[in-house]
Amino acid sequence: MTTRTPLMAGNWKMNLNHLEAIAHVQKLAFALADKDYDAVEVAVLPPFTDLRSVQTLVDGDKLKIKYGAQDISAHESGAYTGEISGAMLAKLKCTYVAVGHSERRQYHNESDELCNAKVKAAYQNGLTPILCVGEGLDVRKAGNQVAHTLAQLDGGLKDVPAEQAESIVIAYEPVWAIGTGEVATPEDAQEVCGAIRGRLAELYSQELADKVRIQYGGSVKSGNVAAIMAQPDVDGALVGGAALDSDEFVKIVRFRDQ
């Protein structure tokens, strides 16, 4: 079985301006040591307006922390007011880009087709997509969380070749657990993350499925991260609220000590 390096990514959502971003990344850099980066890949996903400042800091101080964006346009360039292209993110040396976060799906009506186009746009520009999937409360109550989430996975990966898909990160985020303090149980997380890996094996191969990192997201904190990370198919976390507190995020990165 492949050893997957856990990926702890802080999704700042619409929080922290570029000055706050610099201070926050400096605190993370000060707290994190080489042994942390040896065990865990650490990334932040700041708002677009922070990315240049974060890049300058990371480049200038040769930090090991990775960064990326929270969204990407499906288009390469042109008359798409308000959108940010993959080429622009690549120029800022972003490693990651979140695609299809539930808040984009909910507030901006992003469909699986659009997410699929965004995944392809990310790869076209050398970025690694973090494809977010997960069910709402109604689906969970009906017991359809696996089928629902796998349909989103299928849609997001449509016609994405194995050479690209092998590097993708999938973030399983049950919508009812996002920002609510309502964390899924480790068993809930494992049920769907295990099913995601199974579907990746069907779509591609077991070898590819064993390489792909699957994160859990939804009210992750230092107090619950260790139990979630103990699940065999959970390879990291996409952290929202708790990532805004640098001390708390460092504890999450050090989940093995919790």
Ligand SMILES: O=C[C@H](O)COP(=O)(O)O
């Ligand atoms: O992208 C992160 C998720 O939406 C989780 O957010 P949360 O940790 O605030 O629940």
